[in-house]
Amino acid sequence: MTFQFAERMSRLGTESAFEVLAHARRLEAEGRSIIHLEIGEPDFATPQNIIDAAVRALNDGATHYTPASGIPQVREATAQYVTKHTGVPTTMENIVLTPGSKNILLFALLMLVEEGDEVIVPDPGYPIYRSLVEFIGAKAVSLPVRQENAFRIDPAELRSLVTDRTRLLIVNSPGNPTGGVLTREDCEQIAEIAQQRDLVVLSDEIYNRLVYDGAHTSLYSIDGMAERTIYLDGLSKAWAMCGWRLGIGAMPVELAKRMDTLMINSSSCAAAFTQWAAVEAFDSPESDAAVDTMVHEFHRRRDILVDALKRIPGIECHQPEGAFYVFPDITATGWEDRDLANALLDEVGVAVLRGSSFGPHGAGHIRLSYANSVENLMLATDRIATFLGAAVSQS
Numbered sequence: 001m002t003f004q005f006a007e008r009m010s011r012l013g014t015e016s017a018f019e020v021l022a023h024a025r026r027l028e029a030e031g032r033s034i035i036h037l038e039i040g041e042p043d044f045a046t047p048q049n050i051i052d053a054a055v056r057a058l059n060d061g062a063t064h065y066t067p068a069s070g071i072p073q074v075r076e077a078t079a080q081y082v083t084k085h086t087g088v089p090t091t092m093e094n095i096v097l098t099p100g101s102k103n104i105l106l107f108a109l110l111m112l113v114e115e116g117d118e119v120i121v122p123d124p125g126y127p128i129y130r131s132l133v134e135f136i137g138a139k140a141v142s143l144p145v146r147q148e149n150a151f152r153i154d155p156a157e158l159r160s161l162v163t164d165r166t167r168l169l170i171v172n173s174p175g176n177p178t179g180g181v182l183t184r185e186d187c188e189q190i191a192e193i194a195q196q197r198d199l200v201v202l203s204d205e206i207y208n209r210l211v212y213d214g215a216h217t218s219l220y221s222i223d224g225m226a227e228r229t230i231y232l233d234g235l236s237k238a239w240a241m242c243g244w245r246l247g248i249g250a251m252p253v254e255l256a257k258r259m260d261t262l263m264i265n266s267s268s269c270a271a272a273f274t275q276w277a278a279v280e281a282f283d284s285p286e287s288d289a290a291v292d293t294m295v296h297e298f299h300r301r302r303d304i305l306v307d308a309l310k311r312i313p314g315i316e317c318h319q320p321e322g323a324f325y326v327f328p329d330i331t332a333t334g335w336e337d338r339d340l341a342n343a344l345l346d347e348v349g350v351a352v353l354r355g356s357s358f359g360p361h362g363a364g365h366i367r368l369s370y371a372n373s374v375e376n377l378m379l380a381t382d383r384i385a386t387f388l389g390a391a392v393s394q395s
């Protein structure tokens, strides 16, 4: 049978991390040694106390549907967690729990953006933003995130991109793929523009616990922003819980109610035992200690990786302040980012992502994730240096 796909399917993008991972796994199956620096997933195990809490919940019968936006006690605990980390008084009515935070993004677009509207997305940025914006028939407008500006967006440039068709602004700090972190001043200027131009903002702060220099400023916490912001967080990154699937949205009650209806029509609810595990993640000294240990280790790895990359001729590496990615400029090597990423995987078994897969402004860069051991990071940078050295001497 020949299937006729809906036109919108041709507009749906993907995440190159999943494609590169699949290719890397095929090479591994052929016996090749691959170092995985493509994955956006912490390499730590979920803290044991969180696993224990989930097992207890399962044994206590957390095996049923829950209310669509989440179990009331868990939404309450989430509201307290959001209040503690952002300073914004948040109640359970503001909270929607979803199976992974990608749903918060999809639902925000479905409920607020019409076909033909414009959504401003960071470029380079998390590829799912552009993919979903285009999927729903809207126009993704690139907001450049430049290395010379420490991978922070420029408020003046943002201002120039807002039009009468702009319905939503997506901001992501700490940022994927660059690790850039917005300052308080940046957030204040972005907030001023959002308020002057009456924009709804989706503030993706999923990496908010992973900041190594200075502190994270929540755009949601800037005066006047809570009433126009969908705050996005989740369990995946801070507690190494990608496979548990829990996304967190905090938003004005009117939006939360609509998102509840979207949950009823799609996933029904997030997994009950995962929700109970979240309470343990948010509110226990063991969980806080585990996050601190992971942050400390990521910080150490970042310093080692950036240092090693800076020593490779042709690579210019800005030291990112947050998340667990570096996004070096590789233009001086003479390679296109796509060709270099392919060659590093095929020739020397180092899986990285091409910068252009995060948007046109990512061209000339590659993304390396340091969610891998220091030994592997050192081995990977040795392999990259040897590969580039050999390629230069051949040319």
Ligand SMILES: Cc1ncc(COP(=O)(O)O)c(C=O)c1O
Residues within 6 Å of the ligand: 040, 099, 100, 101, 102, 103, 126, 172, 175, 176, 204, 206, 233, 234, 235, 236, 242, 246, 247
């Ligand atoms: C910036 C950003 N936002 C959201 C997500 C989605 O995370 P999850 O669906 O696991 O909550 C990711 C995952 O890589 C991300 O990098």
